[in-house]
Amino acid sequence: MALAPGTAAGQRAPAHPSSSSYLSLLPDGPQKRQFIIDCTGCHVFDAKSAFPDGAPRSRASWKERISSMYSRFGAGTGFPIIADPQPADSLAEWLERSLINVRPPAVVDPPPADARVTEFLIPDPSDLPHDLMVEGDGSVVVTGMFTSRMYILNPRTGEFATDNIPVQGANPRALHIDDDGTWWVMLGGPGLVARRSPFGAWTTHSVGMYAHSVARDATGIWVNGHFTGHPSKLAHVTASTGAVTTVDLPSASKPGVSPIPYELRTAPDGKIWMSELHGGRVLSYDPKSRDSRVYEMPVTHSGPRRLDVGADGTVWIPLYSAGEIVELNPTTGAMQRHAMPVRDALPYVVRVDDARGVIWIGTGASNAIYRMDRATKRMETIPLPSRGALVRHLDVDKRNGDLWVAYGASPGTIAARIARVRAQ
Numbered sequence: 001m002a003l004a005p006g007t008a009a010g011q012r013a014p015a016h017p018s019s020s021s022y023l024s025l026l027p028d029g030p031q032k033r034q035f036i037i038d039c040t041g042c043h044v045f046d047a048k049s050a051f052p053d054g055a056p057r058s059r060a061s062w063k064e065r066i067s068s069m070y071s072r073f074g075a076g077t078g079f080p081i082i083a084d085p086q087p088a089d090s091l092a093e094w095l096e097r098s099l100i101n102v103r104p105p106a107v108v109d110p111p112p113a114d115a116r117v118t119e120f121l122i123p124d125p126s127d128l129p130h131d132l133m134v135e136g137d138g139s140v141v142v143t144g145m146f147t148s149r150m151y152i153l154n155p156r157t158g159e160f161a162t163d164n165i166p167v168q169g170a171n172p173r174a175l176h177i178d179d180d181g182t183w184w185v186m187l188g189g190p191g192l193v194a195r196r197s198p199f200g201a202w203t204t205h206s207v208g209m210y211a212h213s214v215a216r217d218a219t220g221i222w223v224n225g226h227f228t229g230h231p232s233k234l235a236h237v238t239a240s241t242g243a244v245t246t247v248d249l250p251s252a253s254k255p256g257v258s259p260i261p262y263e264l265r266t267a268p269d270g271k272i273w274m275s276e277l278h279g280g281r282v283l284s285y286d287p288k289s290r291d292s293r294v295y296e297m298p299v300t301h302s303g304p305r306r307l308d309v310g311a312d313g314t315v316w317i318p319l320y321s322a323g324e325i326v327e328l329n330p331t332t333g334a335m336q337r338h339a340m341p342v343r344d345a346l347p348y349v350v351r352v353d354d355a356r357g358v359i360w361i362g363t364g365a366s367n368a369i370y371r372m373d374r375a376t377k378r379m380e381t382i383p384l385p386s387r388g389a390l391v392r393h394l395d396v397d398k399r400n401g402d403l404w405v406a407y408g409a410s411p412g413t414i415a416a417r418i419a420r421v422r423a424q
């Protein structure tokens with residue numbers, strides 16, 4: 001269902017301070033950056049987390065919540081995303097001390113609706129739309145991480161079609177679509193890459209790992225092991241034969257901490273680029289020479305997330321907890337750092353529109369999209385109508401430059417939805 005441009009559920013969003021404004025109450029530094037990586041990747045940090053019933057959460061309550069999260073999502077669990085936990089006692093003490101004597105952020109009117117933004121409600125409101133991609137005809141394909149469904153939006157009518165992936169507990173996360181309409185869908189839990197032919201027939205390939213992202217190259221599809229520990233691993237599925245090979249990447253300097261491989265993108269020269277959320281590194285791998293190169297990020301606990309590579313080879317890296325976009329020259333290794341216009345915006349995902357000279361940035365906390373002019377590096381803020389809009393993924397419609405946005409908080413604060421930001 002399409003909602004009127006610039007509105008949430010047909011109405012203005014209620015006044016509600018952003019997650020950025022709650023995070024800005026915490027003192028800056030490595031402890032905060034580590035907290036941001038560990039504790040804001042699934043759900044936003046907001047009034048419900050920090051000031052339940054209007055009062056600061058007590059140390060005991062923090063400790064109970066932190067211990068519960070560690071026991072379900074820490075090392076040794078089935079979803080060990082909290083790879084480098086701080087001791088629960090000191091984290092609880094720091095949160096209590098930081099929030100006990102501060103006023104919660106003031107309730108301010110949300111910014112005026114931006115007529116360029118339209119939201120579309122996913123048919124199942126409890127789903128988590130993880131990744132999306134625009135097909136050649138402008139349809140938008142979305143992975144439904146929680147329901148094993150794929151959604152196909154016709155943006156002209158606002159209607160969604162659905163396709164159930166024929167795999168039990170499919171857990172679809174990442175997606176690539178070939179020019180001929182073949183889909184490649186990475187299924188996390190089952191450790192599979194699923195291929196859907198342009199006629200709708202599904203086949204699967206076992207990659208033997210819970211992967212996070214996909215990248216297409218001339219011969220097939222790459223995925224990265226989200227939880228494979230040391231060394232970080234890639235797997236490749238050859239499109240013509242279905243053969244699967246794996247690659248070990250150089251070991252990280254923190255052997256006790258699982259690096260949590262994250263984004264994967266193909267550069268114009270065929271190299272594969274990857275970020276590590278906890279490892280704090282960005283790596284390139286050349287499938288021809290099998291050489292890797294490692295780039296350490298300029299800030300510790302910076303949480304490099306969903307990077308992108310431009311047609312000129314420049315790599316654009318969102319440093320989630322450091323609040324910066326790094327512009328990396330892969331030849332010289334030089335990094336230019338661009339601060340976000342809002343404190344604690346949590347830049348999560350970057351997509352480059354080469355044709356229009358635009359770097360799009362989606363964030364985890366500021367309820368906004370940013371449009372950076374590649375030449376001037378100026379960032380324009382485009383407010384989103386929904387509060388608690390944790391933006392996990394973006395794709396550009398190459399025909400007209402429109403941006404598509406997937407929101408995905410878990411647990412969600414709003415019914416599942418995606419959004420379109422018109423280029424003009």
Ligand code: HEC
Pocket residue numbers: 038039040041042043048049050052065066068069070073079081082410411
């Ligand atoms: C893998 C996803 C994930 C991560 C990472 C995570 N959480 Fe959670 N969190 C959840 C889920 C799911 C819930 C829903 C309630 C439940 O299941 O306990 C939740 C609920 C909460 C709540 C209760 C909010 C409410 O609605 O009252 C707090 C507070 C919280 N988490 C704090 C944290 C902290 C602190 C961390 C970091 C140590 C963290 N979370 C990391 C998934 C996560």
